[in-house]
Amino acid sequence: MTDLLVTLLAAFTVWTGWRVFRVDSxxxxxxxxxxxxxxVGGIGVLLSxxxxxxxxxxxxxxxxxxxxxxxxxxxxxxxxxxxxSMVHQHRFxxxxxxxxxxxxxxxxxxxxxxxxxxxxxxDVVAELGHELLGPSMLIFETAGVxxxxxxxxAVILSSRQGRFGNADEGSRPPGLSPDGEPAGRKPDNGxxxxxxxxxxx
Amino acid sequence: MGLSSPDPASVFAAIGxxxxxxxxxxxxxxxxxxxxxPRDAGILLVAGDMPGTAAEALSRVHDQLPHPRVTLRWTIxxxxxxxxxxxxxxxxxxxxxxxxxxxxxxxxxxxxxWKGVGPHGQGGKGMMGGTPYGRTMAMTGEDIRDGLQLDxxxxxxxxxxxxLPPGLVLEVTLQGDxxxxxxxxxxxxxxxxxxxxxxxxxARMLTLLGLDEPARRSIRGRRPSGxxxxxxxxxxxxxxxxxxxxRDRLAAFLAGDSPAVAATDLSELLPGLExxxxxxxxxxxxxxxxxxxxxxxxxx
Amino acid sequence: MTLTIILLGAAAxxxxxLYGALSQQSFVMLMMGLELMLNGALLxxxxxxxxxxxxxxxxxxxxxxxxxxxxxxxxxxxxxxxAVYRKxxxxxxxxxxxxxx
Amino acid sequence: MxxxxxxxxxxxxxxLFVRATQQPAGATAPQAVPFLGGGTPDAHAWQxxxxxxxxxxxxxxxxxxxxxxxxxxxxxxxxEGIKALAEMGMFLAILSVGILYGWREGVFRWQ
Amino acid sequence: MxxxxxxxxxxxxxxGAVLVVAMDGRIAQLAGQFARQRIETEAxxxxxxxxxxxxxxxxxxxxxxxxxxxxGHALLDSPVGIVIWGTCEALTIVTVFLHGWAPxxxxxxxxxxxxxxxxxxxxxxxxxxLIAAALPAESLSLLAIVESQREIWNxxxxxxxxxxxxxVVLTLTLRGPMDFADAADIATGTSADESGSARALWEVxxxxxxxxxxxxxxxxxxxxPLGPALPGPVWLWIKTAALVAAFAWLGRRIxxxxxxxxxxxxxxxxxxxxxxxxxxxxVIAL
Numbered sequence: 001m002t003d004l005l006v007t008l009l010a011a012f013t014v015w016t017g018w019r020v021f022r023v024d025s026x027x028x029x030x031x032x033x034x035x036x037x038x039x040v041g042g043i044g045v046l047l048s049x050x051x052x053x054x055x056x057x058x059x060x061x062x063x064x065x066x067x068x069x070x071x072x073x074x075x076x077x078x079x080x081x082x083x084x085s086m087v088h089q090h091r092f093x094x095x096x097x098x099x100x101x102x103x104x105x106x107x108x109x110x111x112x113x114x115x116x117x118x119x120x121x122x123d124v125v126a127e128l129g130h131e132l133l134g135p136s137m138l139i140f141e142t143a144g145v146x147x148x149x150x151x152x153x154a155v156i157l158s159s160r161q162g163r164f165g166n167a168d169e170g171s172r173p174p175g176l177s178p179d180g181e182p183a184g185r186k187p188d189n190g191x192x193x194x195x196x197x198x199x200x201x
Numbered sequence: 202m203g204l205s206s207p208d209p210a211s212v213f214a215a216i217g218x219x220x221x222x223x224x225x226x227x228x229x230x231x232x233x234x235x236x237x238x239p240r241d242a243g244i245l246l247v248a249g250d251m252p253g254t255a256a257e258a259l260s261r262v263h264d265q266l267p268h269p270r271v272t273l274r275w276t277i278x279x280x281x282x283x284x285x286x287x288x289x290x291x292x293x294x295x296x297x298x299x300x301x302x303x304x305x306x307x308x309x310x311x312x313x314x315w316k317g318v319g320p321h322g323q324g325g326k327g328m329m330g331g332t333p334y335g336r337t338m339a340m341t342g343e344d345i346r347d348g349l350q351l352d353x354x355x356x357x358x359x360x361x362x363x364x365l366p367p368g369l370v371l372e373v374t375l376q377g378d379x380x381x382x383x384x385x386x387x388x389x390x391x392x393x394x395x396x397x398x399x400x401x402x403x404a405r406m407l408t409l410l411g412l413d414e415p416a417r418r419s420i421r422g423r424r425p426s427g428x429x430x431x432x433x434x435x436x437x438x439x440x441x442x443x444x445x446x447x448r449d450r451l452a453a454f455l456a457g458d459s460p461a462v463a464a465t466d467l468s469e470l471l472p473g474l475e476x477x478x479x480x481x482x483x484x485x486x487x488x489x490x491x492x493x494x495x496x497x498x499x500x501x
Numbered sequence: 502m503t504l505t506i507i508l509l510g511a512a513a514x515x516x517x518x519l520y521g522a523l524s525q526q527s528f529v530m531l532m533m534g535l536e537l538m539l540n541g542a543l544l545x546x547x548x549x550x551x552x553x554x555x556x557x558x559x560x561x562x563x564x565x566x567x568x569x570x571x572x573x574x575x576x577x578x579x580x581x582x583x584a585v586y587r588k589x590x591x592x593x594x595x596x597x598x599x600x601x602x
Numbered sequence: 603m604x605x606x607x608x609x610x611x612x613x614x615x616x617x618l619f620v621r622a623t624q625q626p627a628g629a630t631a632p633q634a635v636p637f638l639g640g641g642t643p644d645a646h647a648w649q650x651x652x653x654x655x656x657x658x659x660x661x662x663x664x665x666x667x668x669x670x671x672x673x674x675x676x677x678x679x680x681x682e683g684i685k686a687l688a689e690m691g692m693f694l695a696i697l698s699v700g701i702l703y704g705w706r707e708g709v710f711r712w713q
Numbered sequence: 714m715x716x717x718x719x720x721x722x723x724x725x726x727x728x729g730a731v732l733v734v735a736m737d738g739r740i741a742q743l744a745g746q747f748a749r750q751r752i753e754t755e756a757x758x759x760x761x762x763x764x765x766x767x768x769x770x771x772x773x774x775x776x777x778x779x780x781x782x783x784x785g786h787a788l789l790d791s792p793v794g795i796v797i798w799g800t801c802e803a804l805t806i807v808t809v810f811l812h813g814w815a816p817x818x819x820x821x822x823x824x825x826x827x828x829x830x831x832x833x834x835x836x837x838x839x840x841x842x843l844i845a846a847a848l849p850a851e852s853l854s855l856l857a858i859v860e861s862q863r864e865i866w867n868x869x870x871x872x873x874x875x876x877x878x879x880x881v882v883l884t885l886t887l888r889g890p891m892d893f894a895d896a897a898d899i900a901t902g903t904s905a906d907e908s909g910s911a912r913a914l915w916e917v918x919x920x921x922x923x924x925x926x927x928x929x930x931x932x933x934x935x936x937x938p939l940g941p942a943l944p945g946p947v948w949l950w951i952k953t954a955a956l957v958a959a960f961a962w963l964g965r966r967i968x969x970x971x972x973x974x975x976x977x978x979x980x981x982x983x984x985x986x987x988x989x990x991x992x993x994x995x996v997i998a999l
Contacts, residue, residue, distance in 0.1 A: 002603060003503055010510030013544070017517045017537050021525070025758065027814055031807065033533055033540075036514070040544045042606055043507065047551035050605075051853070052564045054796045055670055056543065059568050061803035062666060062836070063575055065810065065829060066659045067536075070579045071529045072651050073351060074586060079648035079817070081333040081756065086526045093524030101516025108508040113549065115504075118556030125792060125853060129678030131558035132671060133686055139562065140671060140689070143569055144696040147664045150573045151700030154660035155707050157580035208741035215640075234742075238637050238820075238900040240752060240908035258640030264632035267750035267908035297745055307632035312642070334756035335631075339649040347713040349587060352649035356819060362639020364898045370641060377652030378823045379712065408897050411889055411969035426966070429890075433968035475654070475712050476823060477971050480898035565670050572667045576660045583656065605791055608719070609775050615723075616770035620763070625910050627753040627762075634755045636818030637906055646756070647819040655830045655976055662833050669840050673796055676847040680998060687995055694988065701980065710980040712973035 006043055013039035024080025030068035034060055048118050051125045209234040210293035213242035213266065215259055216367035217249025218390035220275070221488060224248045225401055227282045229420035233289060237363045239265040243296050244289060248275045254387060255360050255368070260306035262361050269302035271295070311335040344376050345473055351376055357386055364409065364480045366488050367392075371467070380479055383471040389492050397487040403454035405484045406447075409477070410434070425455070439482035441465060447485035462490040470494075507548035514541030528585070532578050536571060543567050654712035661704045668697055718788040721946060722777050725953070729924030730917055732954065736961050743916055749909035754816040762815035766911070768808040769918035773925040776801040780928045781856050783938050783945030794855035795843040798929055802839060805885050805922070806832045809894050812915065813903035824902025827972045828894035832884050834979040835891070839881040841987035842874045845994035846933045855932055862936040870997060873990040875934050877983065882926040882960050886919050889964025893972050927956040 016036040020029045037060035044053025072078040076086075087093070118124065132140050213236045214224050224246065228235040236242035239262050251259055263272060271292050275285050295301045313332040329338050339352035359370040368390030374382040400419045407416035407425055410433050415425035431452050439447035444462040453460045465486075471479045483491065514537055521534025543564060550560030636643060653659075671693065679686045704710060734740050753759075779794040781787040791797055806829060813825025847853050849870070850861035858867075868875050883891040895902040904912055931937055931952035938945030970978070 003506070005603065005606065006503055007506050010506055010544075013540070014510055014513045014517070017514050017540065020533050020537065021517070021521050021530070026529075027758070027761070027811070029530075029533065031761075031811070033536060034807070036537070037540055040540055040547070043544065044547045044551075045605055046603055047503075047507075047547060048556075049547055049551055049561065049564075050791055050793045051673065051796065052547060052550075052561055054791075054793050054800055055673065056564075056568065058796060058800040058803050059572070059666070059670065061800065061807055062833065063572060063663055065803075065807055065833070066575065066579070066663050067529075067533070068810070069651075069653050069656065069659060069826070069829065070582065072648075073653055073656065074529055074582055074650065075527055076650070077329055077338065078650055079646070079758070081338060081646060081648065082329070082331070086530070087524040088526050090524050093520045096523055097516040097518075097520030100519045101512050104512035104515060105509050108505060108512060113504060113553040116553055116555040118551050118554075122556050123792070124556055124558075124561065125674050126677050127556070127558040128561045129674035129676075130682070131562055132674055133678060133682050133689055136559070136562055137689060139566070141693060141696070143566070143667070143671070144693040146573065147569070147667055148696050148700045150576045150664040151661050151697075152703055154576045154580040154664065155657055155704050155709055157577070158583035158660060159657045159707050159709055159713075208745050211742070237897055238905045240637060240904075240906055241901065241912065243749070255640070261632060261635065261642075262637075262640045264630070265635065265637055265752075267633075267752050269749070305630055305632050309630040309632065311631050312635070334646070336646045336755065337644065339645040341650065344652065347654075349583070349652060351652040354643070354645060354647065354649055354819065356638050356643035357641035359639045359641055362641070363900060365639065375819070377654050378827065379652070379654065407968075411892055411896065412965075413897075414965055428967045429970075430968045433890075433970040435971055435974050438971075475971065475973055477827075477896065477898045478973070481971065568670060569667050572663050576664045579656075580660055604715075605789055605797075608778055608789055609771070611719075612774035612778070613767065613771040616767045616774065619770065620767050620914060623747060623910055623914055624763075625751045627751045627759075627911070629752045629754070633752050636754055636816070637820065637900060639900075643819065647817050647822050648814075651822065651826060653826050653830070654973075658830070658976065658980075659833060662837075666837070669799075669844075672840070672844050673793070673847075673853055676844045677852060679848050679995065680851050683999060687999065690995075691992075698988070701984065705981060710977050712976070 002046055006046055009039045009042045009046070012036075013043075024077075024083055026071035026075050026078045026080070027068050028080075030064050030071050033067070034064035037064070048120060048122075049124065051128065207232065208293075208297070210244060210289050211236045211242045212244045212246050212289060213239045213262070213361075214246045214248065214363075215251070215262060215361045216390070217247070217251050217255075218368065219393055220248035221367055221390075221392045222395040222398065222401060223282060224275075225396075225404070226420055227285060229404070229417045230282075230286055233286065235363070239263075240267060242266055243270055244292060245270065245272045246275060246289070247272060249390075250276055252390075257307075258360055258370075263303075264305045264307050269296050269299060271301045271303060313337075342374075342376075343381075344379075345381050346376075346379055353381065355382075360387065360390075365389075365483065366491050369491070371471075373471070375476070378476045380471045380474055380476065382468075384468045389488060391492060392488045394489070397459050397489050399454045399457050399459045402459065402484075402487055403451065406434075406451050406454065406481065409481055409484055419455075430455070434481060434485075435478070438478055439470075439485055447482055450485040459487055462486050465490075465494045467491070467494055504548050504552040507552075508545055511541040511545040511548070514538070514544060528578075528582050532575065535574060535578075539567055539571050539574075655709070657704070657707075657709040657713065661700065661709060665697055665700065668693065714786070715788065718782060718786060721782050722774060722788050725928065725950065726774055726777055726921050726924055729928075729953065729957065730920040733920035733923050733957055733961065734916070736958060739916070743913045746913035747910045751909040751911050752906070754818050754906045757817050758811075758815040761811040762911075765808050765812035765815060766914045766918050768804065768811075769915075770921055772801045772805055772808065773918065773921040776922075776925040777928055779855050780925075780932050780949070781859050781937055781945075782949055784859060785856060786945075787856055790856065791854065793853045795847060795853050795858070795933075798855075799836070799840055799843065801925075802836055802881070802885060806836075809887070809903060813894060816906045818906040820899040820901075820905040821903045821907075823899050824894045824896065824905070827896075827899075828887075828903070831891065831893045831972055831975055831979070834976065834984070835881055835884045838877045838979075838983050838987040841991050842871075842878050842881070843933065845871055845874060845991045848994055848998040855929075855937075858933060859937045859939060862939060866934060866936045868934040871934075871990065871994045873986060873993070875930065877987055877990060878930055878934070879960060879963060880983065882923070882930060883964055885926050886923040886960075886964075888919075888923070888960070890967040890969045891975075892964075892969060893975070896969065923957055923960065924953065927960060928953045930956050 518537030940948035
């Protein structure tokens with residue numbers, strides 16, 4: 001029974017993963033990828049990894065939501081109203097993909113990993129918690145620093161207003177009244193940037 | 202409240218010149234519900250004599266109501282609100298019994314010819330070309346707030362948009378939900394001073410703030426209740442010389458004053474604002490000052 | 502048996518992801534390919550952890566790390582796309598080469 | 603396994619309920635025009651949508667990873683005691699620096 | 714037992730949704746809408762349009778399934794109950810987005826994106842509140858969270874939790890101050906171009922989600938099925954109904970600010986508050 005469900009979910013995750021590159025609509029592509037992750041999470045739940053399985057779905061739902069936003073933002077024809085194909089080196093890519101899949105598949109079939117299933121009564125969440133606070137404490141705190149670096153990097157790269165004012169002068173929006181202050185984002189930001197919530201002069 | 206509450210008649214109002222105040226007061230009554238979109242309505246209430254320029258828009262809104270649907274006209278000033286409410290209730294009963302319906306006013310034609318073109322019959326060419334499914338695709342352009350040149354979506358909104366003053370047709374260009382360009386295609390319909398009544402002005406802002414019940418109370422002349430009402434309006438929104446900002450004006454409306462606001466050009470006022478902010482700013486002006494603000498088109 | 506099925510699924514996901522990452526001209530679609538490969542890795546880790554490693558806590562930690570890598574890859578990748586688009590008005594992989602000047 | 607079957611079951615039931623209550627959708631061309639208060643659009647609404655708080659979403663997905671560590675931490679919090687409090691406090695303090703930086707750069711509002 | 718619990722979830726969801734709609738005074742209105750024409754917009758995404766309400770209802774049911782109806786008895790007796798609930802929250806955002814994306818119309822699209830901008834950061838206070846509730850229970854299971862409240866309810870032990878979670882509930886159910894998806898300035902937003910049975914169905918799904926979220930709040934803050942004399946499910950129903958009424962009342966009374974300002978408030982005020990909440994709860998739990 002478990003085997004059957006695992007097989008179905010594995011087939012589903014591969015199929016939805018394939019759909020990602022076959023559908024025209026970017027929203028459908030993103031959420032197809034999300035379904036692929038959900039199926040992986042489902043396999044995790046089946047294989048007595050409740051926390052990792054459910055958390056995969058949780059994290060990936062959020063990340064694919066963000067993915068969809070950016071896909072729609074930057075792709076031409078985001079809804080796939082016209083059918084489209086934006087690929088290069090197509091044959092080579094197909095070949096590489098097939099070779100990788102077949103090679104890994106052959107390795108899987110030829111090797112015989114030891115069978116040592118997780119005990120069904122183990123409290124895996126608590127074990128993970130003790131691991132995080134004990135032996136792997138350094139990994140945990142390093143992850144914090146890495147995430148901090150990611151946040152700062154993402155802000156620097158994507159935000160246009162830098163530390164010393166906007167990167168773009170000269171496109172100031174018109175004033176709210178003929179001689180009023182400019183509407184929209186103000187160039188004088190910095191520490192009190194949050195005070196202009198809507199950003200209106 | 203409760204299981205026994207009856208089905209209020211769902212009315213989408215197309216308000217003509219001079220009828221804003223009577224219609225707003227009418228639809229705040231018990232047993233009537235003002236739909237914010239024709240998709241939610243069964244009755245189209247056409248109040249007043251519509252100028253010829255609005256006829257096509259009226260037909261369009263009419264056709265957007267789902268079946269079954271009925272148009273009611275309220276054009277005679279002598280007909281009291283009570284009488285109209287009766288008429289609406291009777292029509293609503295017929296509608297629910299399935300005894301009334303109207304067919305489309307506009308011909309059943311797509312906005313552009315497109316059928317059968319393209320490899321999938323979608324009607325478009327290449328990546329962005331042609332008119333897939335009867336419309337073109339938006340193209341990129343300058344942005345006035347953060348410089349990412351993403352798509353500009355242009356549409357004419359009004360004259361019967363519930364969040365705009367009746368009669369106002371705005372051609373807006375949006376990038377995301379920020380207005381990057383706006384021009385007045387036709388000014389709002391002239392309304393008598395009654396439409397500037399503070400309780401009506403307050404109700405319009407309260408509706409935008411998501412306070413439907415307090416808005417109805419306000420129209421009925423009672424004190425609207427709600428938490429964080431003034432505070433919800435951003436402090437620096439819609440500041441006008443000598444007339445404070447939108448929050449001050451809401452406070453004045455709630456206190457029963459109707460502040461005089463100098464005329465402001467909408468095509469300069471709106472760009473750069475996010476859509477909900479723009480609507481709050483517009484609602485914070487009494488209708489008469491928006492009419493003065495909109496340029497009068499050259500005599501036809 | 503179960504482990505074999507899971508690992509075959511993971512291999513297929515990695516293959517599809519590699520195809521996507523190599524073939525897509527658009528940056529965002531390329532990132533989809535990367536995510537799909539990481540998805541395959543995640544699936545393999547879950548399978549190994551549960552069926553072959555006897556539930557070592559380090560296995561779960563590794564799965565979390567893979568997810569963190571995905572999040573970081575997405576955040577930095579999209580930030581980069583925004584930066585490139587701001588300069589070039591394009592999100593093609595080719596345009597990043599011209600950004601270096 | 604039970605978890606999975608129950609959730610799939612709810613999804614199936616919801617689909618049946620929706621199928622049973624929904625009428626077939628359809629419209630004539632003038633009915634199908636998106637509602638714009640009587641106005642008309644130039645183009646399809648689907649577009650390269652300029653989502654304004656895009657930087658916020660990037661900060662969000664990085665920050666949200668901390669949840670992955672916090673759930674197992676919560677389970678062992680009482681048994682590990684003050685050490686758990688200190689370690690998570692440090693972790694959150696590190697991440698808060700990122701939030702403060704983003705706030706200072708004004709990413710938590712419409713760009 | 715499982716069948717009984719499944720029926721309890723189904724019954725609670727169904728009757729609860731009817732109760733929510735009745736409290737809004739809209740039973741007859743929605744019943745009438747189910748018979749009206751369902752308009753299809755130009756070139757919609759039909760698949761996602763039809764799936765969005767299915768997901769919404771299924772998420773409400775899945776969320777309610779982790780709630781224990783009697784001490785020790787929940788349909789989804791998972792060791793990670795609150796993570797499952799968090800997943801339901803995350804997928805709800807996707808669902809509402811798809812609902813606004815599918816019609817290919819401007820106002821629904823604006824509503825959908827606005828909702829995503831607000832609902833993503835709302836997940837943070839939600840997770841902090843639920844994790845804080847898990848601290849004294851030493852488990853992510855809602856059964857354990859109920860057991861940990863035998864002495865004192867979390868609403869007293871973690872006073873900031875309920876107000877923070879109220880914001881989450883209002884966001885998930887698109888109500889009042891957090892209803893950025895269906896606001897008046899975009900002509901009811903994601904629903905603006907939906908009519909007839911589709912419109913009514915979305916309302917029903919919202920009502921079901923309110924029941925589910927209120928039941929979870931009752932479990933996490935008010936001890937769920939714990940109470941004297943009456944059997945467990947009855948206590949849960951009483952507490953859920955009271956919370957449904959409270960959330961609906963709050964939703965009608967609090968004004969909604971602009972999305973940009975709400976975004977700032979979420980990150981700058983509510984996120985530090987949830988840090989504070991977690992710290993207080995942690996110190997108390999030690």
